[in-house]
Amino acid sequence: MTRTQNRSPKRVMAAALAGAMAFAAPLALVAPVTPVAAQSASQQxxxxxxxxxxxxxxxxxxTQTDRAGKTVSGELTLKNPGxxxxxxxxxxxxxxxxxxxSLTLVDYEVAQVQRWPIKNSPLGALLDPKRDVKRFGKLVQTGNPNVLSVEVRDPKKPEYGVITLVMVKDAASPGGLKLHSWVALDSQNKRTTVRLSxxxxxxxxxNSAFRFKDPRKSSRRPR
Incomplete structure (x- = not known):
């Protein structure tokens, strides 16, 4: 049996989340249908x-859920920038x-570290101050005036997959919007949903919260 087969479903889901976050692309340009729609999209x-x-x-x-309904959970910590x-x-x-x-996946059970540039990650929409979300963002209509959704997709690189950020109007949150969730869909149509609460x-x-202990035998230094 391989290491991958030995890994628990929860740990496989965690790895899938990292992969989905790591292989996405800059937001696609909005193609407005009418000037009125363009103005509304621009404001949102x-x-x-x-x-x-x-x-x-x-x-x-x-809480992270795959398309089969399996769930893992934990705590997110974010500090801007990056x-x-x-x-x-x-x-x-x-x-x-x-x-x-860099975005790094650390698997302590198999002593493995994988790393990707933030600029290649959909999380760049959250973390990269150079990412022009308004210029490259595509607004997805939700049918709910209190919910805004922005899709991340590169039509020229479908292997990067798609990720959609969902924001909910909330006066208590910075800028009046709360990051509620996102949905990542990889090139094999494997869907992962992350919800925040x-x-x-x-x-x-x-800043030390964003370092990690390297599990590989050749380097046990904190990174």
Missing amino acids: LDQVVTALRSITTLKADF RIRFEYSKDVNMLVVADGK NHRYGVAVS
Whole structure:
């Protein structure tokens, strides 16, 4: 039996999340149908940009669900610019962390580390201050005036998959919008949904929270 076969379903889901986050692309350009629709989309994208850029730090609980309904959970920590950490529950011996430059998946059970540039990740919409979300964002109509959705897709690179950010109007959140969830769909149509709850803004977060202990035998130094 291979290592992959030995891995628990929860840990496979965690790895799938990291892969989905790592292989996406810049947001596709909006193609408005009419000038009125373009103005409305522009205003809403302005709201999304303002909300994302207004977050200094955020802690939230997250629940990650695959298309079969299997779920893992943990705590998300975000610090702008460029840092995020997904701390899974104790039964999932993995970590996903971004330090401002790279998104890293750390699998402690098999002593494996995988790393991707943030600029190649859909999380760049959250973490990369150089990412022009308004210019490259595609607004998806939700039918609910209190819910805004932005799709991340590169039609020239379908292997990168798709990710959709969902924002909910909330006066208590920075910029008046709360990051509620996102849905990642990879090139094999494997869907992963991440939902956030118990948002805490402006909490003190040290940069050391975005380092990790390298499990590989050749390097046990904190990174």
